Amino acid sequence: MTVSRAEAKRPEASSKRRRQGSSRYSWSSLFYVAPALAFFIVFVIVPIVQSVRISFYRWDGITAATPVGFSNYVEVFTNPAMREALSHSLVLLFFYAALPVVIGLFLAGLMSRIRIYGLTWFRALLFLPQILSSVVVAVSWRDILAIDGPLNETLRAVGLGSITRAWLGDFGTALPAIGGIGTWVEYGLCMLLFLSGIASIDRSLYEAARLDGAGPIREFVSITLPSLRPQISIALILTITFALRNFDLIWNTTQGGPGTSTAVPSVYIYQDAFQNRLLGEASALAVVLTVLTLVIVGIVQLALRESPDRAPRSTPEPAQAPGKEERNS
Amino acid sequence: MKVARSEVVITHTLLLIATAIAVFPFLSIVISSLRGSDSSGSLTFANYAEAWTRGGFGSALASSALVTTAVVAVTVAVACLAGYAMAHMRVPGVKIMLGAMLLGLVLPYEVTVLPLYQMLADWNLIDTYLALILPQIGLSVPLGVFWMRAFFASVPKELLEAARMDGASRFIIFRSVLMPIAGPAIATLVTILFLFTWNEFLLALILVPQNEAVQTAPLALSFFSGAARASDPNITAAAAVLVALPIVSAYVVLQRRLISGITEGAVK
Numbered sequence: 047m048t049v050s051r052a053e054a055k056r057p058e059a060s061s062k063r064r065r066q067g068s069s070r071y072s073w074s075s076l077f078y079v080a081p082a083l084a085f086f087i088v089f090v091i092v093p094i095v096q097s098v099r100i101s102f103y104r105w106d107g108i109t110a111a112t113p114v115g116f117s118n119y120v121e122v123f124t125n126p127a128m129r130e131a132l133s134h135s136l137v138l139l140f141f142y143a144a145l146p147v148v149i150g151l152f153l154a155g156l157m158s159r160i161r162i163y164g165l166t167w168f169r170a171l172l173f174l175p176q177i178l179s180s181v182v183v184a185v186s187w188r189d190i191l192a193i194d195g196p197l198n199e200t201l202r203a204v205g206l207g208s209i210t211r212a213w214l215g216d217f218g219t220a221l222p223a224i225g226g227i228g229t230w231v232e233y234g235l236c237m238l239l240f241l242s243g244i245a246s247i248d249r250s251l252y253e254a255a256r257l258d259g260a261g262p263i264r265e266f267v268s269i270t271l272p273s274l275r276p277q278i279s280i281a282l283i284l285t286i287t288f289a290l291r292n293f294d295l296i297w298n299t300t301q302g303g304p305g306t307s308t309a310v311p312s313v314y315i316y317q318d319a320f321q322n323r324l325l326g327e328a329s330a331l332a333v334v335l336t337v338l339t340l341v342i343v344g345i346v347q348l349a350l351r352e353s354p355d356r357a358p359r360s361t362p363e364p365a366q367a368p369g370k371e372e373r374n375s
Numbered sequence: 376m377k378v379a380r381s382e383v384v385i386t387h388t389l390l391l392i393a394t395a396i397a398v399f400p401f402l403s404i405v406i407s408s409l410r411g412s413d414s415s416g417s418l419t420f421a422n423y424a425e426a427w428t429r430g431g432f433g434s435a436l437a438s439s440a441l442v443t444t445a446v447v448a449v450t451v452a453v454a455c456l457a458g459y460a461m462a463h464m465r466v467p468g469v470k471i472m473l474g475a476m477l478l479g480l481v482l483p484y485e486v487t488v489l490p491l492y493q494m495l496a497d498w499n500l501i502d503t504y505l506a507l508i509l510p511q512i513g514l515s516v517p518l519g520v521f522w523m524r525a526f527f528a529s530v531p532k533e534l535l536e537a538a539r540m541d542g543a544s545r546f547i548i549f550r551s552v553l554m555p556i557a558g559p560a561i562a563t564l565v566t567i568l569f570l571f572t573w574n575e576f577l578l579a580l581i582l583v584p585q586n587e588a589v590q591t592a593p594l595a596l597s598f599f600s601g602a603a604r605a606s607d608p609n610i611t612a613a614a615a616v617l618v619a620l621p622i623v624s625a626y627v628v629l630q631r632r633l634i635s636g637i638t639e640g641a642v643k
Contacts, residue, residue, distance in 0.1 A: 090479050
């Protein structure tokens with residue numbers, strides 16, 4: 047056994063060298079990859095390419111398509127309704143991404159300092175919003191936010207009857223109300239991500255900090271936050287992509303209304319493509335949404351990537367990242 | 376690690392509040408689903424019977440089960456094969472494939488739905504099970520491949536070398552050495568894919584709009600709650616609980632695996 051292991055090591059090393067030079071591929075390995083690749087290409091890559099192509103045409107899906115150059119894209123950026131929809135997305139980024147990350151960090155930071163009783167139960171229950179279908183979430187929140195729902199009942203009971211309203215039906219409150227639902231969906235996930243990150247931090251770091259007389263805030267800023275860099279990054283990516291697509295929740299609560307007060311790009315994509323028969327515009331908007339998502343995710347990854355020399359000066363960065371999102375929105 | 380007693384109390388109180396908020400919406404529909412139409416306050420299952428027959432949820436839940444099973448089974452099978460090759464063979468173009476799949480992970484799939492609809496319409500598959508199954512396999516492949524590749528890459532090389540020394544072919548190594556130890560990794564992947572597929576809404580709305588027989592549970596609930604919005608909210612609540620029930624009961628059993636899978640796997 048020892049001999050074979052030693053021998054196994056050597057070809058390994060030389061194959062690594064070969065990889066850098068001209069490569070010796072295993073063409074038969076493509077048989078293993080082919081089925082997965084086929085599904086991915088036919089049902090994801092081809093449709094994306096098609097969307098890009100359609101976005102340069104005016105087309106109702108029935109009669110012949112007319113090439114129109116970039117005019118669908120000009121439409122996306124100049125049409126007031128589209129710009130309004132994009133601005134709604136930015137507002138939702140605050141509620142769906144920034145707020146849950148801040149709440150999650152706050153709770154996880156508190157929990158990092160003590161032994162939590164019943165942690166398994168807390169974990170399981172806090173994760174519940176993540177497993178429910180968005181349609182179920184929409185049905186239950188429609189009840190809660192309804193004119194005679196539990197929220198208004200509570201407000202009346204504490205003497206705030208004057209501010210009660212149909213929260214999802216009011217021009218002024220519909221968008222923040224949907225934002226609040228998004229915060230509810232995401233904060234438990236963020237908290238659990240950060241908790242699992244905290245579990246892998248060396249406890250002796252905390253002991254040392256406390257011996258040096260560091261208070262809870264100092265401890266959080268100089269030990270907990272920097273160590274959670276990968277988790278913060280992944281939490282932002284998950285929540286941001288959820289915020290930008292976000293069709294299901296809006297479709298099943300307000301359908302973009304009242305008026306256009308909760309319309310977001312994905313609602314227009316659906317309506318233009320399947321109800322108004324403006325296929326070119328729907329595709330251009332979908333392409334813009336995709337590029338926007340990739341750019342924002344790219345920025346987050348760059349901002350929070352692991353610095354090679356975990357130098358102390360890099361510690362403030364993660365603390366600022368959620369804040370940056372806030373300012374944008 | 377000495378911490379003031381007051382801090383222990385405050386932290387637990389905040390945690391209890393956060394948990395209560397997380398649980399309240401689902402709890403509130405469970406409660407209103409059991410409420411009778413009269414205001415006597417007695418509990419009843421009549422709303423469930425009503426929702427079940429009026430909303431066709433028997434058929435919807437069966438459709439969801441069929442679609443989810445097919446998507447998860449095929450995705451896991453092709454992801455195991457591809458993940459094995461990408462972890463242990465020199466696949467030509469592997470960097471491009473992984474790059475494209477990374478995009479697939481964060482992509483808003485709104486960008487795919489219109490061409491998907493047209494393609495499946497060309498194939499005469501709109502309003503069939505296949506219209507729901509095939510695209511969701513494609514959309515699940517990136518997650519599955521990354522997941523299985525990460526697992527297979529974590530298997531000690533010595534194990535594969537030893538089998539190779541014994542003259543095992545690449546497929547035999549896959550089938551007899553790797554698959555038997557991949558159980559836990561596959562189980563977590565199955566749980567995550569099951570959750571995503573079961574809850575999928577937009578694709579169902581677009582790809583099976585007319586045929587009630589193949590509509591999945593979330594779509595049926597969306598139509599039912601839209602139509603019944605003016606009528607009894609307790610019946611809508613019962614319908615929502617019916618749709619959530621399979622997921623919630625699976626979650627009770629699998630929550631540990633699911634949470635650690637998502638919170639730790641995501642970072643990988």
